[in-house]
Structures are given as structure tokens and as C-alpha cells.
Amino acid sequence: MATKQFQAESRRLLEMMINSIYSQKEIFLRELISNASDAIDKMYYRALTDDTLTFNKDDYYIKVSADPENRELKIVDTGIGMTEEELESNLGVIAKSGSLAFKNENEIKDGHDIIGQFGVGFYSAFMVAENVVVYTKSADSNQAFKWVSNGLDGYTIEPAEKAVTGTEVIIKLRENTEDENYDEFVEEHTLKSIIKKYSDYIRYPIKMDVSVQKPKDNEEGEYEEIEEEQTINSMVPIWRKNKNELTDEDYKAFYAEKHYGFDEPLKHIHISVDGAVRYQAILFIPEKTPFDFYTKEYEKGLELYSNGVLIMEKCGDLLPDYFGFVKGIVDSEDLSLNISREMLQHDRQLKLIAKNIKNKIKGQLKTMLKDEREEYEKFFEAFGRQLKFGIQMDFGANKDDLKDLLLFYSSKEKKLVSLAEYTDRMPEEQKYIYYATGDSIDRIEKLPQTEMVLDKGYEILYFTEDIDEFAIKTIMSYEDKQFKSVASGDLGIESEEEEEKEKNEAEDNKELFEEIKTLLSGKVKDVRASKRLKSHPVCLTADGEVSIEMEKILQQMPDQNQHVKADKVLEVNINHSIYQSLKGAYDNDKDKLSLYTNILYNQALLIEGLPVEDPVALTNDMCKVMA
Ligand code: ADP
Numbered sequence: 057m058a059t060k061q062f063q064a065e066s067r068r069l070l071e072m073m074i075n076s077i078y079s080q081k082e083i084f085l086r087e088l089i090s091n092a093s094d095a096i097d098k099m100y101y102r103a104l105t106d107d108t109l110t111f112n113k114d115d116y117y118i119k120v121s122a123d124p125e126n127r128e129l130k131i132v133d134t135g136i137g138m139t140e141e142e143l144e145s146n147l148g149v150i151a152k153s154g155s156l157a158f159k160n161e162n163e164i165k166d167g168h169d170i171i172g173q174f175g176v177g178f179y180s181a182f183m184v185a186e187n188v189v190v191y192t193k194s195a196d197s198n199q200a201f202k203w204v205s206n207g208l209d210g211y212t213i214e215p216a217e218k219a220v221t222g223t224e225v226i227i228k229l230r231e232n233t234e235d236e237n238y239d240e241f242v243e244e245h246t247l248k249s250i251i252k253k254y255s256d257y258i259r260y261p262i263k264m265d266v267s268v269q270k271p272k273d274n275e276e277g278e279y280e281e282i283e284e285e286q287t288i289n290s291m292v293p294i295w296r297k298n299k300n301e302l303t304d305e306d307y308k309a310f311y312a313e314k315h316y317g318f319d320e321p322l323k324h325i326h327i328s329v330d331g332a333v334r335y336q337a338i339l340f341i342p343e344k345t346p347f348d349f350y351t352k353e354y355e356k357g358l359e360l361y362s363n364g365v366l367i368m369e370k371c372g373d374l375l376p377d378y379f380g381f382v383k384g385i386v387d388s389e390d391l392s393l394n395i396s397r398e399m400l401q402h403d404r405q406l407k408l409i410a411k412n413i414k415n416k417i418k419g420q421l422k423t424m425l426k427d428e429r430e431e432y433e434k435f436f437e438a439f440g441r442q443l444k445f446g447i448q449m450d451f452g453a454n455k456d457d458l459k460d461l462l463l464f465y466s467s468k469e470k471k472l473v474s475l476a477e478y479t480d481r482m483p484e485e486q487k488y489i490y491y492a493t494g495d496s497i498d499r500i501e502k503l504p505q506t507e508m509v510l511d512k513g514y515e516i517l518y519f520t521e522d523i524d525e526f527a528i529k530t531i532m533s534y535e536d537k538q539f540k541s542v543a544s545g546d547l548g549i550e551s552e553e554e555e556e557k558e559k560n561e562a563e564d565n566k567e568l569f570e571e572i573k574t575l576l577s578g579k580v581k582d583v584r585a586s587k588r589l590k591s592h593p594v595c596l597t598a599d600g601e602v603s604i605e606m607e608k609i610l611q612q613m614p615d616q617n618q619h620v621k622a623d624k625v626l627e628v629n630i631n632h633s634i635y636q637s638l639k640g641a642y643d644n645d646k647d648k649l650s651l652y653t654n655i656l657y658n659q660a661l662l663i664e665g666l667p668v669e670d671p672v673a674l675t676n677d678m679c680k681v682m683a
């Protein structure tokens with residue numbers, strides 16, 4: 057019989073397991089029991105939905121037996137079993153959920169962290185095993201198979217005898233070392249407490265033969281020790297338990313057990329609804345962004361149970377995209393077992409549950425924002441971007457659900473603020489909610505366009521993410537206040553007097569600005585005296601809907617958006633000494649005017665973070681000025 061090699065990824069995981077210095081080696085039992093439970097789930101579901109199968113609830117159990125003499129531990133289940141092909145593809149290749157961990161090299165370097173925070177499934181057995189044997193018989197086959205591996209050397213598969221459908225995993229413990237006593241994994245007491253600790257809520261009985269003291273059947277009142285089969289777990293799923301009986305640790309353990317993420321949950325929401333629709337749910341808001349979250353590969357969804365029976369591992373219809381980061385399970389007695397995926401989409405009960413869940417999540421986030429600011433900011437750091445996408449999606453249909461959950465960096469507070477906080481402290485005469493866009497807070501802080509608004513004492517929100525301005529354009533206004541970019545045409549900060557003065561000045565400058573406009577034709581739409589500059593001579597702004605920042609983003613997108621351009625306006629600070637130079641050049645030396653115009657225009661481009669069209673020409677121009 058040929059020995060087969062594990063796939064490369066599996067081999068690395070295996071290597072890690074074998075050399076693991078991870079202290080919680082005991083979690084291997086949690087993993088094997090969880091696999092057994094999954095397999096029984098599948099069998100149970102099949103029996104319930106297939107009329108040709110007879111069904112007896114007592115047939116579904118997991119049994120853990122220890123053989124201290126031979127230092128062997130056996131985990132038996134009456135689940136769906138595996139065919140030869142399944143053995144090959146499931147145990148020869150790392151399971152999909154586990155392989156996620158391997159996409160990120162950094163995670164690998166910190167190997168034992170993966171083991172701790174993220175379950176690793178079947179291979180974790182090799183943390184304690186010198187050798188693993190699996191006997192399995194699939195519900196779809198009459199032939200049983202035996203799978204054997206002692207770790208890195210590979211594995212073998214051969215036909216075997218097994219009477220009933222299901223799987224048996226036999227672990228031969230490693231030799232004890234100075235630091236590790238593997239014998240504890242065949243001790244009754246230790247096994248019982250590991251099962252209680254990690255697998256208490258498993259919905260099938262986890263049985264063990266335990267020794268108990270029983271009074272002897274005689275007069276002397278003597279006791280004898282006998283073996284008795286007991287169910288170790290309470291079997292009540294955690295979501296059916298009373299919230300008051302559960303601790304944070306219980307929820308965290310469940311999160312880890314379910315492999316919801318590498319991290320610990322930031323928040324859990326335990327729901328029990330008994331109204332128009334009945335369901336229980338445990339939802340988690342993760343602390344960290346899953347590394348594939350903002351990619352196509354990420355699949356949102358919650359586990360869906362119908363009265364304790366798993367019917368779907370990832371039900372996407374239960375979560376709106378913008379809350380796609382939420383993990384967890386939903387169990388409802390109102391859902392039919394036989395429902396197909398297609399039908400589920402249109403199921404009225406499911407829609408009600410989804411709506412209810414959406415509101416619970418929203419409520420939880422609002423409460424966090426109000427009462428646990430630090431936690432909320434952590435959340436926002438990880439998933440705020442998704443909320444902004446949510447605002448934009450479906451033509452803004454969800455903006456009212458989400459706008460209160462947004463945070464932006466504030467020029468005034470030097471930290472994140474909500475829109476409500478901004479509008480609450482707006483001075484009465486302030487007409488708009490001001491924002492400035494740029495690559496970073498640092499860069500925005502230096503933008504000339506912010507000068508006048510800040511000078512007025514108005515707060516500016518800093519938009520550093522490409523999505524920010526698009527999201528805000530979808531919201532349009534908050535508390536009846538419209539959003540206004542500090543780089544947009546009319547800032548609305550001037551008194552009538554000031555406006556009158558500007559008008560007169562505009563008249564005076566008309567000819568000069570017309571000349572500059574001609575020099576820059578095709579590049580800017582207009583040239584104007586600036587109302588926002590203090591210390592800088594020039595800046596660029598945009599008229600109309602498309603801002604300069606939006607143009608930058610759209611330019612990076614493929615095809616159809618390439619032609620979208622901002623209507624750029626060159627603003628000149630007429631109180632700056634440079635303005636006098638321009639005027640002088642206009643009156644006396646047209647070549648000089650052209651030279652100055654080019655340099656100033658390019659400076660404005662640079663400040664905006666836009667590419668200079670002809671760097672060589674610019675440097676030549678600068679040399680001319682210096683010469
Ligand atoms: P995961 O449980 O995340 O899929 P594992 O490494 O724990 O990853 O298991 C790999 C696969 O092996 C499972 O998905 C399942 O198909 C199969 N498997 C493991 N244990 C059993 C079992 N006791 N009965 C049936 N199939 C099993």
C-alpha cells in the first residue's frame with residue numbers, strides 16, 4: 057500500500073502542530089468533537105428530510121473512551137462518515153476554513169497564535185498524537201475505510217471492516233517528555249473537564265464510561281467501583297441558555313470553537329425573540345478586519361438552524377452587506393427543514409428575522425457609540441469603511457440607517473467625531489458642514505483651502521478615505537445642514553459687506569484674470585480672486601458636483617469613469633505679495649506673466665497632490681525666474 061503525501065499547505069500546518077509549543081494542547085479534543093458533531097448534524101438532517109431513512113434520536117451520539125494502558129484515546133461518532141474520496145480530500149488536504157490562515161505569511165510566523173485563536177481542525181490531533189487512525193463508513197457506501205498517519209511521513213488509506221455508519225478516531229499519545237505529560241489525556245477526570253469546558257453545548261450527547269462508587273447489594277454498607285456510561289455535556293446549545301447564566305468567557309469560547317475569526321469578539325449580541333417570529337441568535341462583532349474582508353472572496357452570512365438542526369452554514373440573506381462582518385448563528389422554530397436555498401430567499405419568516413437582526417445590530421452599534429466610545433472607535437477602524445459603502449449602495453437606500461454611525465476626524469477635536477456631535481456644536485450662523493479631502497490628516501492640515509474656514513472658527517471634517525466624499529454626497533445633508541467641501545466654489549462664510557467688496561475687486565481684476573485664463577486654457581475653467589486663502593498665493597478648487605479628489609479616484613478606476621473631470625478653478629490670493637508681481641507682469645511684461653502663471657498653476661497642482669503635466673518645463677521655468 058502506497059503512502060501518500062499531504063498537500064504542501066497541510067504539511068506546514070502539520071509541522072506546526074507537531075512542533076507546537078502551544079500550551080493549550082487540550083483543544084485538540086474540542087476540534088475532534090466539533091467534527092463529530094458536524095458529521096452528526098449532516099446525518100441528522102438527512103434522516104429528518106429523507107423519508108426512506110428510519111430515525112431514532114438516541115442513535116446520534118459521540119463517545120469518548122480512554123485506554124490508559126495502551127495510551128490510546130478514541131472518539132467515536134454516529135455521523136455521516138466519509139467515503140474513500142472524502143477521506144482523501146478532507147484529511148489529506150487542509151480544510152478550507154483552516155487554509156485561510158495560510159494566505160497571510162505573517163500569521164504563519166506566529167504559528168502558535170493561529171492555534172490559539174483560530175481552530176485548526178483535525179490536524180490539531182497531532183499536538184498530542186504520535187499516530188492517528190481513522191475508521192470511517194459513509195452513509196453513501198457499504199465499504200468502510202481506514203486512514204493512518206504518523207504525521208509528516210504521509211498517510212495511507214485501505215479498506216476496513218466497520219459495522220455501522222460513522223467515524224472513529226483513535227489517537228496514540230506521544231511519549232511523555234520533561235515538560236509534557238501526555239498521559240493526562242487518558243485520565244478520566246481531565247477528559248471530563250476538557251469536554252465540559254469546550255464542548256458543553258454540543259447538541260448531541262458526549263458519552264464516557266466513568267467509574268462511580270455504588271453501594272453494594274449487601275447489608276454491610278460497602279461500596280464498589282463500577283463503570284457507568286454517562287453523558288458529560290449539558291447539551292443545551294449556548295443560544296438557548298439564559299443570558300444571565302453566561303459569562304463573557306462562554307461567548308468567547310463559542311466564538312473560538314466556531315472559528316469565527318482569529319481575534320476575540322469585540323461585542324456579542326444574544327437575542328431571544330418570541331413574537332411574530334420566534335428565534336434565538338448569538339451575533340458577534342469581530343475586533344479585527346478579516347484579511348479577506350474587503351475582497352470578493354469574503355462571504356457574509358450566519359449559521360442557520362431550524363429548531364436545533366443546522367440547515368445552512370452561511371445564510372447570506374440574514375445580513376445586509378453593510379453588516380457583512382457580523383458572525384454568529386440563528387436558530388428558529390418557525391423555519392421549515394426542507395426549505396431550499398431558493399425558497400429561503402423568499403421566505404417571509406426569514407425576511408422578518410433578517411430585518412429584526414439588522415435593527416438589533418444597529419441598536420447595539422448606536423449604544424456602543426454612545427456608551428463605549430473607545431470600543432466603538434475600534435469597531436469603526438475595522439469596519440467603518442463597510443458602513444460607508446453601505447450608504448452608497450442601492451442608491452442610498454440605507455443612508456438613514458447608517459449616517460448616525462459614521463465618524464470622521466475633526467479639525468477641532470483632533471479625533472473622530474460623529475455628524476451629530478458636529479452639528480450640535482455648530483455656531484448658529486454657520487451654514488454648512490465643512491469637509492476637506494486628502495490622503496492623510498497631515499496633508500489636509502496643510503491645505504491652503506482650509507485657512508479661511510478655520511479662521512472663522514468653524515470645524516472641518518477630514519476625509520482621508522476615497523469613499524468618504526462619495527458617501528457624503530449620497531447623504532446630502534445632516535440635520536438640514538448641507539455638506540460643503542472647503543475647496544468648493546462658494547463657501548458661504550462671508551458677510552454681505554465682504555461680498556460687495558469682493559465684487560468690486562473682481563471688476564478690477566477682470567482683465568488680468570481673463571489673461572491668465574487664456575494662458576491656462578484647457579486646464580482650468582475659471583480664474584478668480586480667492587475668498588479662502590490667507591498665506592498661500594494660489595489654490596485649485598472645483599465648481600460643480602465632481603471635486604478634485606473625486607476626479608483623482610475616478611481616474612484610477614477602469615474605463616468608463618476616466619473622462620469624468622472636475623471643473624477646476626484657479627483661485628488667486630489678491631492679498632498676497634505675489635499678486636502684485638502678477639499685476640506688474642501683466643502691465644509690463646507678458647512673457648513674465650506667462651512664466652509666473654505656469655509656475656503658480658503647477659504649484660497649485662502639487663498642493664492638491666495632482667501630477668505636474670510637464671515637470672521638465674516647470675523646472676526650466678523656475679530656473680528662468682532665478683536666473
Ligand atoms: P473543518 O471542520 O473546519 O472543515 P477539519 O480539519 O476539522 O476542518 O476537518 C476537515 C474535514 O474532514 C471536515 O470538513 C469533514 O469533512 C471531515 N471530517 C473530519 N472529521 C470527521 C468526522 N468525524 N466525520 C466525518 N467527516 C469528518
Ligand code: MG
Nearest residue numbers: 090091177178
Ligand atoms: Mg473541524
